[in-house]
Amino acid sequence: MTPVLLFILGVVFVAVGIAVSIALHEVGHLVPAKLFKVRVTKYMIGFGPTLWSRRRGETEYGVKAVPLGGYVSMIGMYPPNKEDGSVRPSSTGMFQTLATEARSQAHEEVGPGDENRVFYRLPVWKKIIVMLGGPAMNMILGLLFTAVLLMGFGVATATTTISDVSKCQVAAGQTVDPNSADCQLTPAAAAGLKPNDTITSFDGKAVTSWSQLTEWIRASAGKEVAITVQRDGNPVSTTVTPVLSARPVMGNDGRQATDAAGTLQYQDVGFLGIGAQTALVPQPASSVLPMAGENIRQVAGVVFNLPARVVGVAKAAFSEEPRDPNGPISVVGVGRVAGEVAAMEAVPLQSRVATLVGLLAGLNFALAVFNLIPLLPLDGGHVAGALYEGVRRKVAKLRGRPDPGAFDIAKLLPVTYVVAALLIGMSVLLIYADIVKPVNLFG
The missing domain is CATH 2.30.42.10 (PDZ domain)
Known part of the structure; x- marks a missing residue:
C-alpha cells in the first residue's frame, strides 16, 4: 500500500474507534435509564441535522451530521417550578427565563402515566448511576483496549x-x-x-x-x-x-x-x-490494571492543568513557540497522529496496529476523566447536582424539616451555557492549532 492510503486507513481506524466509543458512552446512560423505567425519547450520535433515525418502541435512535459527541434525551430532566408545581416562571428575569424554557422542554413530552417515569423523580443513587454510566463505559473500553494491547500485542x-x-x-x-x-x-x-x-x-x-x-x-x-x-x-x-x-x-x-x-x-x-x-x-493479565492506572493518572494530570495547557496551545498557535507534545490535541490532531503511525512502513504492521489500539485506550480514559469534571453540561456536573440533592435532603431530615424535594438543576443553566461556550471555544482553538501547528511526536 502507498503511504497516503495507509495514512487514510489509520485515520479511518481511529475515527471509527472514536465513533464507537461515543456511541457506547451514550449506551452507558441509556441502559440504566431504561432499567429504572425513565422514558428515553432520543438516543443520538452527533449534533446538528439528523442524517438517519429510526424509532424502536418509545425511543428514536439516530445519527446526526456533526460527529463530535452524542446525547440521550430523558423526560423530566428538571423538576417543575417549586412555587406552583408547574413549569411556568415565577418571575421574568433572564436567568429565570432560561430555566423555565429548559423545564418546558424537559416536560413537553411528559404524557399521562409518565408522572413516575421522569428523571427528576429518581432516587439520588439512581441518578448517579445513570450519569456515571457513560464515563464507566469509557473506563471499561479503556481497560479492554489496554488488555488487548498488553496481552494480545505485547510491550x-x-x-x-x-x-x-x-x-x-x-x-x-x-x-x-x-x-x-x-x-x-x-x-x-x-x-x-x-x-x-x-x-x-x-x-x-x-x-x-x-x-x-x-x-x-x-x-x-x-x-x-x-x-x-x-x-x-x-x-x-x-x-x-x-x-x-x-x-x-x-x-x-x-x-x-x-x-x-x-x-x-x-x-x-x-x-x-x-x-x-x-x-x-505479551504481558500477563496482572499488568493491565497498573498500566490503565498510569494512563488515567497521566490523563488526569492533563485535565487538571487544562486551562494552563490550552493557554500554551494558543501561544504556540499564534507565535513561533513549539507545541507541547504532552499537551491536549483535538480529534483532528488525533486523526493526524493515527495516520502518521499507520504510514510508518519501516515499522512492523503489528507494532503500528498496537500503537493505534493504545491510542484508543488513551482516548477512552480521556473521555471518562473529562466527563467527570463536576461542571454542567458534563456528566460530572449532573452527578454533583445529585450529590447536593442527597446532602440537602439528609440535612433536612436530620433537622426535622420537610423534604426539600429534587434539586432544580435548571437554575445552573447560565453556568452551563458559559461552560459549553468555553468548551466549544477550546475545541475550535485546538482544531486550529492542530491544522496550522500540529504536534510533532515522531521528529
Missing part, C-alpha cells in the same frame, strides 16, 4: 539481538566522520560484531535479557571479556573490551534525566557501541 521490549553497531567512539554531543582518521572504532566494531547477531553469553555467563547484558557491559569498562553470539545459526566467539564513556542517565519516563538546573545528566560507564532490536512481548 516493545529490547531483545538480545543486535540492531546496529556504531563504528566510531563519539563523545556526547559530538559527531565524527566514520571514514576519517579521527574515527576510533568502538569495541563492538573492533570485535567484528554485526547487526542481527544474537548475544548468548558475556564473560562466561548466559545472557537472558538486554537489561542484564547492559548492566554487565556498564560494569566491565577496561576489562577484556569473552562474548559469544549466534550468527546465521552458528555460534561465533570473540573478545571485547568495553571502554569508559559518558552515557546519558535515563529517567523512569524513558527520557534523559536532568538536575535541578535543567542540565542533562551523564555518567561514566562501560560502553560497547551496540543497539538492541525490539520485539512485542
Whole structure:
C-alpha cells in the first residue's frame, strides 16, 4: 500500500474507534435509564441535522451530521417550578427565563402515566448511576483496549539481538566522520560484531535479557571479556573490551534525566557501541490494571492543568513557540497522529496496529476523566447536582424539616451555557492549532 492510503486507513481506524466509543458512552446512560423505567425519547450520535433515525418502541435512535459527541434525551430532566408545581416562571428575569424554557422542554413530552417515569423523580443513587454510566463505559473500553494491547500485542521490549553497531567512539554531543582518521572504532566494531547477531553469553555467563547484558557491559569498562553470539545459526566467539564513556542517565519516563538546573545528566560507564532490536512481548493479565492506572493518572494530570495547557496551545498557535507534545490535541490532531503511525512502513504492521489500539485506550480514559469534571453540561456536573440533592435532603431530615424535594438543576443553566461556550471555544482553538501547528511526536 502507498503511504497516503495507509495514512487514510489509520485515520479511518481511529475515527471509527472514536465513533464507537461515543456511541457506547451514550449506551452507558441509556441502559440504566431504561432499567429504572425513565422514558428515553432520543438516543443520538452527533449534533446538528439528523442524517438517519429510526424509532424502536418509545425511543428514536439516530445519527446526526456533526460527529463530535452524542446525547440521550430523558423526560423530566428538571423538576417543575417549586412555587406552583408547574413549569411556568415565577418571575421574568433572564436567568429565570432560561430555566423555565429548559423545564418546558424537559416536560413537553411528559404524557399521562409518565408522572413516575421522569428523571427528576429518581432516587439520588439512581441518578448517579445513570450519569456515571457513560464515563464507566469509557473506563471499561479503556481497560479492554489496554488488555488487548498488553496481552494480545505485547510491550516493545529490547531483545538480545543486535540492531546496529556504531563504528566510531563519539563523545556526547559530538559527531565524527566514520571514514576519517579521527574515527576510533568502538569495541563492538573492533570485535567484528554485526547487526542481527544474537548475544548468548558475556564473560562466561548466559545472557537472558538486554537489561542484564547492559548492566554487565556498564560494569566491565577496561576489562577484556569473552562474548559469544549466534550468527546465521552458528555460534561465533570473540573478545571485547568495553571502554569508559559518558552515557546519558535515563529517567523512569524513558527520557534523559536532568538536575535541578535543567542540565542533562551523564555518567561514566562501560560502553560497547551496540543497539538492541525490539520485539512485542505479551504481558500477563496482572499488568493491565497498573498500566490503565498510569494512563488515567497521566490523563488526569492533563485535565487538571487544562486551562494552563490550552493557554500554551494558543501561544504556540499564534507565535513561533513549539507545541507541547504532552499537551491536549483535538480529534483532528488525533486523526493526524493515527495516520502518521499507520504510514510508518519501516515499522512492523503489528507494532503500528498496537500503537493505534493504545491510542484508543488513551482516548477512552480521556473521555471518562473529562466527563467527570463536576461542571454542567458534563456528566460530572449532573452527578454533583445529585450529590447536593442527597446532602440537602439528609440535612433536612436530620433537622426535622420537610423534604426539600429534587434539586432544580435548571437554575445552573447560565453556568452551563458559559461552560459549553468555553468548551466549544477550546475545541475550535485546538482544531486550529492542530491544522496550522500540529504536534510533532515522531521528529
